[in-house]
Amino acid sequence: MNRPVVRLDNVTRSYGETTALAGVSLTFHRGELAAIVGPSGSGKSTMLNLIGTLDRPTSGTVEIDGHDIATLGDQELSALRAMTIGFVFQQFHLAAGLSALDNVAEGLLYTGTPLAERRRAARSALERVDLARRIYHRPNELSGGERQRVAIARALVGSPRLLLADEPTGALDSRSGDTVMALLRALHADGTTVVIITHDREVAASLPRQVQVRDGRIVHDSSRDRVPAC
Amino acid sequence: MLKTGRMSPRDVLRTGASGLRTRPLRVFLSALGIAIGIAAMIGVVGISTSSHAELQRTLDRLGTNLLTAAPGQTFTGAEAKLPKSTVDMVRRIGPVESAASTGDVDGYVYRNDRIPPAETGSINVKAADLGLLATTGTQLARGSWLNKATARYPAVVLGTGAADRLGIGSIESDTRVWLGGTWFTLVGILDKSALAPELDDSALVGWGAAERILGFDGHPTKIYTRTVESAVEEVRDVLAATANPQAPTEVKVSRPSDALAAKNATDKAFTGLMLGLGAVALLVGGVGVANTMVISVLERRAEIGLRRSLGARRNQIRTQFLVESQLLAGLGGIGGVLLGIAVTAAYALSQGWPVSVPVWAIAGGFGATLSIGALAGLYPAVRASQLPPTEALGAA
Numbered sequence: 001m002n003r004p005v006v007r008l009d010n011v012t013r014s015y016g017e018t019t020a021l022a023g024v025s026l027t028f029h030r031g032e033l034a035a036i037v038g039p040s041g042s043g044k045s046t047m048l049n050l051i052g053t054l055d056r057p058t059s060g061t062v063e064i065d066g067h068d069i070a071t072l073g074d075q076e077l078s079a080l081r082a083m084t085i086g087f088v089f090q091q092f093h094l095a096a097g098l099s100a101l102d103n104v105a106e107g108l109l110y111t112g113t114p115l116a117e118r119r120r121a122a123r124s125a126l127e128r129v130d131l132a133r134r135i136y137h138r139p140n141e142l143s144g145g146e147r148q149r150v151a152i153a154r155a156l157v158g159s160p161r162l163l164l165a166d167e168p169t170g171a172l173d174s175r176s177g178d179t180v181m182a183l184l185r186a187l188h189a190d191g192t193t194v195v196i197i198t199h200d201r202e203v204a205a206s207l208p209r210q211v212q213v214r215d216g217r218i219v220h221d222s223s224r225d226r227v228p229a230c
Numbered sequence: 231m232l233k234t235g236r237m238s239p240r241d242v243l244r245t246g247a248s249g250l251r252t253r254p255l256r257v258f259l260s261a262l263g264i265a266i267g268i269a270a271m272i273g274v275v276g277i278s279t280s281s282h283a284e285l286q287r288t289l290d291r292l293g294t295n296l297l298t299a300a301p302g303q304t305f306t307g308a309e310a311k312l313p314k315s316t317v318d319m320v321r322r323i324g325p326v327e328s329a330a331s332t333g334d335v336d337g338y339v340y341r342n343d344r345i346p347p348a349e350t351g352s353i354n355v356k357a358a359d360l361g362l363l364a365t366t367g368t369q370l371a372r373g374s375w376l377n378k379a380t381a382r383y384p385a386v387v388l389g390t391g392a393a394d395r396l397g398i399g400s401i402e403s404d405t406r407v408w409l410g411g412t413w414f415t416l417v418g419i420l421d422k423s424a425l426a427p428e429l430d431d432s433a434l435v436g437w438g439a440a441e442r443i444l445g446f447d448g449h450p451t452k453i454y455t456r457t458v459e460s461a462v463e464e465v466r467d468v469l470a471a472t473a474n475p476q477a478p479t480e481v482k483v484s485r486p487s488d489a490l491a492a493k494n495a496t497d498k499a500f501t502g503l504m505l506g507l508g509a510v511a512l513l514v515g516g517v518g519v520a521n522t523m524v525i526s527v528l529e530r531r532a533e534i535g536l537r538r539s540l541g542a543r544r545n546q547i548r549t550q551f552l553v554e555s556q557l558l559a560g561l562g563g564i565g566g567v568l569l570g571i572a573v574t575a576a577y578a579l580s581q582g583w584p585v586s587v588p589v590w591a592i593a594g595g596f597g598a599t600l601s602i603g604a605l606a607g608l609y610p611a612v613r614a615s616q617l618p619p620t621e622a623l624g625a626a
């Protein structure tokens with residue numbers, strides 16, 4: 001339980017004059033479920049992108065699943081994303097021309113898994129998000145909540161150790177949002193480390209750990225209330 | 231340890247094709263540009279080869295073993311004369327299979343005796359050997375050819391052009407023409423002669439009739455001879471000396487099939503021009519594909535970001551767009567090849583030619599589209615692969 005899946009050490013990310021993230025240190029252990037909250041422009045997405053290895057820090061160290069990403073090249077970073085990290089985005093990012101099944105199967109495309117096996121895994125992933133009866137629907141034939149569930153299925157189809165969600169309920173009504181949150185909780189219950197950016201205070205409060213960000217700094221981390229930083 | 235398996239070629243193709251499926255109209259239009267260029271080039275090459283095949287077929291049918299000899303001019307500039315015995319002499323050359331001659335006769339031909347003499351219609355009157363048709367490979371359109379009997383009487387056979395000019399389309403038992411001041415009965419009309427086109431504008435009468443009625447001197451003015459195919463060059467070398475031993479340098483020897491082939495070769499410049507136009511169309515098509523790809527990459531930044539988040543390496547993104555571009559151009563290539571073959575077939579069939587599209591043109595045309603696709607897709611693909619994932623995802 002105590003092996004860190006994510007470790008940020010004094011991480012800074014600047015865009016020219018703007019500093020999106022200023023010296024952030026943060027650790028997520030295996031099996032954690034955490035919310036990142038904060039006002040717009042505070043650096044939440046920047047942080048999540050760094051954790052997801054989609055971006056590199058200007059300074060500081062990012063360690064994911066034990067790998068210092070500064071030492072990894074494009075090929076290894078890509079492998080890390082393909083096998084260890086799953087992403088869920090606010091805008092779903094589904095391919096319009098593909099069925100739900102094939103959208104989910106794309107989640108395994110870059111792992112080198114053969115198509116038949118990808119589809120088999122996609123089918124069971126869609127069953128997990130309760131969309132077994134929608135597998136041949138295209139995104140435009142699905143509701144917003146269903147689309148996000150397809151996106152979650154795509155993120156979990158490769159059984160990633162770490163799931164990152166950037167405002168997964170931001171584009172959904174509250175009922176669909178609740179379903180999506182329930183799914184993410186279930187994933188966490190199965191052992192996945194889940195980190196969720198959310199604007200919704202209620203949602204954030206319902207999660208075991210909240211990390212509050214403002215102006216590129218962590219202003220509050222609920223885990224420090226109980227466990228002193230080690 | 232941090233390594234994923236390779237994508238199978240099938241997955242590479244599927245992924246490359248995925249961008250095409252959702253934009254069929256755009257795919258059609260950009261492929262069309264390539265298709266037009268390829269079709270133009272295949273069409274030009276195809277029509278040219280088909281016409282060449284037709285020529286070959288014609289030459290095979292007509293034979294390339296016909297040689298002609300004409301008296302030419304003496305060195306003083308006067309018309310030379312071939313001896314009366316020329317045909318017999320030529321027949322004695324070993325490889326000669328047959329020989330026949332015509333002799334120019336003074337005299338004009340009219341539809342009837344009421345036409346003013348000035349309206350000659352430029353029809354040449356010639357005395358003809360009976361073997362002329364067989365030797366020159368000329369066919370009869372209607373009626374019959376001269377025979378031993380009609381050759382001595384006022385009977386005439388008209389070349390196709392001569393018949394047209396006289397306004398004669400059919401032969402009745404009493405169809406006559408006014409020839410050299412006498413009525414000649416029309417017995418036959420010839421088809422167009424490919425190897426002896428001079429017969430088309432001629433009125434042919436028997437050797438005996440020409441001498442007896444028209445005052446013909448009996449000297450042949452043109453010798454036609456068929457030789458064994460393999461000995462054409464040898465016969466050509468000795469024909470002048472045989473036809474006129476006294477003045478061989480005056481004799482003009484030629485091979486009519488050469489003229490036929492040469493006429494076909496004059497189309498080369500036109501073919502080159504059309505090929506150039508096809509190449510320009512292809513270039514424009516390539517620019518169209520490049521344009522489509524650049525727009526495609528711009529529009530699909532979010533997709534690129536998503537793929538990176540799913541674990542796509544930079545080179546996999548680059549490959550995806552290169553494959554997409556090549557598929558786009560390749561679709562145009564296939565369409566263009568089919569269109570080019572269709573155009574060739576339609577044109578060749580309308581001309582009654584054999585349809586012939588060389589395999590090298592098809593393979594070359596298709597290969598060219600793949601190169602064009604690679605070239606047109608290179609820059610957009612590299613740009614797509616270098617897009618930072620966060621920026622790409624933020625674009626949505």
Ligand SMILES: Nc1ncnc2c1ncn2[C@@H]1O[C@H](COP(=O)(O)OP(=O)(O)OP(=O)(O)O)[C@@H](O)[C@H]1O
Pocket residue numbers: 015018019020038039040041042043044045046047
């Ligand atoms: N590519 C970029 N270039 C320049 N500045 C950027 C870039 N990306 C982010 N920023 C800046 O960094 C800061 C943090 O942005 P970030 O997207 O992390 O905020 P956020 O907390 O996710 O906000 P929101 O809740 O609105 O999504 C902002 O001031 C933003 O303008």
Ligand SMILES: [Mg+2]
Pocket residue numbers: 044045046166
């Ligand atoms: Mg954000």
